[in-house]
Amino acid sequence: MRRKLIVVSNRGPVSFSRNERGELTAKRGGGGLVTALRGLVALHEVTWIASAISDEDHALAGEVLEETARDGSPFRLRLVAHDAQAYDWFYNVVSNPMLWFIQHHLWELAYTPAIDRGFHTAWDDGYVPVNAGFAAAVLEELEREPDAAVFFHDYHLYRAPRMVREQAPDATLMHFVHIPWPQPDAWQVLPERMRVAMHDGLLANDVIGFHTDRWRRNFLHSVQEILGEDASAQTITAAISVDPAEFDELAQSDAVLAAEREIVARRPEKLLLRVDRTDPSKNIVRGFRAFELYLAAHPEMRRRVGMVALLDPSRQHIPQYAEYLGALQREARRVNDRFQQEGWTPIDLQIEDDFPQSVAAYKQFDVLLVNAIFDGMNLVAKEAPLVNERDGVVVLSENAGAHAELGEWVLTVNPFDVEAQAEAIHRALEMDGTERRRRIDAIRAHVRAHDINAWVDAQLAALDGLAATTPR
C-alpha cells in the first residue's frame, strides 16, 4: 500500500547552494534521519518539510520542490523560511543546548543554566514561532492531502503537533523522539509554563515513538508528574537501526578501501576505536582518561595498542560545545604527553567529518569504545560490528539506547566509571578469538534481523492500528 506521508524535521534531506559558476546545486544531506527514512521515500508518497538553512534554501522556501532521493525515488520538498533571529534562538538557545542538555543530563545545576530574560525571549520569540512556522506548512499540506499522515521528528518540534491539532482535529499525527527521555525531575530546569507546553505539545500526537522501553517509560512518568494525568497519546518502542546492505556496499567502496589502506599502513597491533560527534554527551574526555588508566596499568601494551578517535566537529556555535572540543583536545594531549614514544602516539585524534574513514576504521578495530553518558540509540554500535573484519569487541555504555538490544554481547560499562572502562578495554583485548567471534556474530545477526526497515515498519504498523480504530 502506497501511503501519503508528510515528514517534518528541522534538517531536511537536501540543502541548496551555488557552485563556483553560480549554478544552483542540491546537496543531499548525509544525516542519519535521511538515511533512515530512505525506505519510506522509496515506497510511499512523501512530502518532506524542513527548515531553510542556506541563502539558496531561503530563496526556494514556500515553493514545493520535486526532488529525488539517492536511489532515484521522487519526493516533494518544502522548505520553511524562519526569521534568522528566531531560528538562532530556536536552534542555538532552546533546542541546543537547553533541551539537548536536559535530555542528556548535562547541566551543572549548581551554576548552569540560568533561565534569564534572554531565555524566556528565546522560547517565546524563537522556539514557539519556529514551531508555528512548521505547523503552518503542515496545515497547508494537509489542506492539499487531508488523509496524509504527519510524521514529526525530534526535540526541535515539541510544540508543532499541538498547533496542527488545533486547526486539524482529525489529522493523523505521529512523533518520533530520537534522544533519551529523562525522568521528570530533569524537566524541573525549565519554568513550569515551558515544561507543560512541551509535554502538552507532544501529546497532541496520536502516536509517539521512542528507541527503547526505558525512554518510553520515562516519558509516561514525566507526563504523569508534569501534567498530572496519564498520556493521552499512544506510545511505541521502535529501535532505529541501519541498512546492512548499505554498509556491505560501503565497505567495498573505493573511498573506504583507500582510507582503509592508510589505516592499515599506520595501525598499531591492536586498535581501539571511537567514532563520535564532539558532543559532551559522548563522554570523550572520560574515554581518554580510561585509556590512560589502561596504559598505566599495562606497560607491556604500550606501543602495541593505540586509540583512534574519529570525531566529527559538532555545534561549534554553542559555547558548551566549543568548550568541550577544547577539553577533549587538552585531555588527549595530556595522555599523549605522558606516554608517547618515538614512533607511537597513544591517541590518534582526528577532528573532521570523514565518513569513508570511519567505515574503514569500523573494519579495522579490535575494540570499539562507545561510552556515552546518555544516548538515545548510538548507531555506531550497530554499524561498526556489521563491517568489522577482526572479530572486534564492543565496549558499550549501559546508558546508550543500543544497550537495550546488544547488552548481552558487549562489555557493559558505567560511563562515569573510568576504572571499569580501563578494565573493560583490558578484558576486550585479552578475550580469546572464539568468544570474540561468538559475540560479534550475535550482534551482526541481531542488527540484520532488526534493520532500518523494521524500524519504519513498526511505525507504519502503529499508523495502521490507529486507522483500524475509530477516528478521533
Add this chain to the structure above:
Amino acid sequence: MRRKLIVVSNRGPVSFSRNERGELTAKRGGGGLVTALRGLVALHEVTWIASAISDEDHALAGEVLEETARDGSPFRLRLVAHDAQAYDWFYNVVSNPMLWFIQHHLWELAYTPAIDRGFHTAWDDGYVPVNAGFAAAVLEELEREPDAAVFFHDYHLYRAPRMVREQAPDATLMHFVHIPWPQPDAWQVLPERMRVAMHDGLLANDVIGFHTDRWRRNFLHSVQEILGEDASAQTITAAISVDPAEFDELAQSDAVLAAEREIVARRPEKLLLRVDRTDPSKNIVRGFRAFELYLAAHPEMRRRVGMVALLDPSRQHIPQYAEYLGALQREARRVNDRFQQEGWTPIDLQIEDDFPQSVAAYKQFDVLLVNAIFDGMNLVAKEAPLVNERDGVVVLSENAGAHAELGEWVLTVNPFDVEAQAEAIHRALEMDGTERRRRIDAIRAHVRAHDINAWVDAQLAALDGLAATTPR
C-alpha cells in the same frame, strides 16, 4: 509509654574537647537533628551512637557515657572510633560530595565525577567499614537491650541496616532520609554494585521515612528500577519541623536582642534575607544574580532595599564546597561593584556561623529568599516566619521539601529561573499588608500545628504499627 531507642547518626549530640586548663569539656552540638530529637530524648530511654570526631571523642570511644540533654534529660552516648583514613573516605569522598551531589542533582556529568580507583577504594575501604563500625556498635547495644528499636539517620548510613539485619534478623530497624531522594536515573552515576548495595542496605529496615511524598515516591521508583523489585520495607512521609516554643524563647533572648539592635541600626528600608550553609544546593549564586536583575529593573528601589546573606561556611575540606564559596563571594562582589553607592551596599554578605544573628534577622526580614536547587526540607522556611515581626513574605523554591507544606502561602519560584526570582522579589516587596499578614499567619499556624513533636510522633506511630503486626 517509655520506649527503648537506639539512635544512630554520624554526628552526635555531644563532642568532647579540652579547655585551656586541659579539662575535658562536652560541647553540645547545635545541629538540627539534635534539636529535632530533643523530645525523643526527654520522653524515652535513648542510647545515641555517633562517630567519634575529636581526639577526645576517640579517647572516650567504646565506653558508654551517661550524658544529659540541654533540658537535663539523661541519655546514653556511645562514640564509635573509625580509622582516620577510612573516615575521610567515608565522609569527604563518598558521603560528601558523591551521595550528597547525586541526591541534590549537582554533578556536571559531562566532566564530573570520574569514578576512578580512588573512589572504588573510598567505597570499599571507607564507606563500607565505617558503616560496619556503626553496625557493630548497634549489635552490641541490641545484645544488651534486644527489644530496643534502632533509628538510623541519613545518607551516611545506607549500608549499616543490612549489616545489622544479617546478625539480628528480628530487630526493629527504622531509617530516616533527611535529603531529597532523586529519581532512579540519577543513581546511574554510581557503579551498579554500589547503587544496588545502598538500596539493598536501606531495605533491610522495617520502616524508611522521608520528608515529603515526592521523595518517598522517588525512592519506591528507584527501588523498582535499580533492584527490579518492589520495596520490601514500609515507607512513610513525616515532615521534619521545628519547636515553636524554642523560637518564641530565642527571639527574646539577650543574644538575639543584641544582634537585632545591630541589624535595626544599619538595615535599609526593605530587607531581603537569605540564611543558608554555603552549599552548592542552596543556589546562592543565582540568588545574587536574581537580586541584581531586580535592582537593574527597579532603579527607584536602589538604596531602599538591601539583601542580607547570612551564610554558615560548610564542608570546606571538599573542593566543590571551597570553589562554591569562592563563586558566591565573586558574584556578590560583582553585584555590589555594579550598584553600590555611598552609604549603601546592595548585598551584605556575612560568612560565619552565628545563630543568634540569624534569628534576629528572621525577625527583621521583609522578604525571605529560599531558592534551593533541591532541598530535603529547608527549616529556615519554617523557622523565620515564626518569629518575623514585619509580616515578611517567603519566596520559596518549588524543589524544597517545605514547599509541599507551605506552597499555597509563599511565592513559588523555579530555582533556575533568575528572571522569575527577580519578579518574585518585586511582587513580595509590593504586596499589600493585608495579603502579607494573611500569608505569614497561615504559615505560622501550619508550623505550630505541625511541629517537631508531630514529626517524632509520626515515626513512633509507624513503630507501633510494626509492633501490632506479626514479628518478622
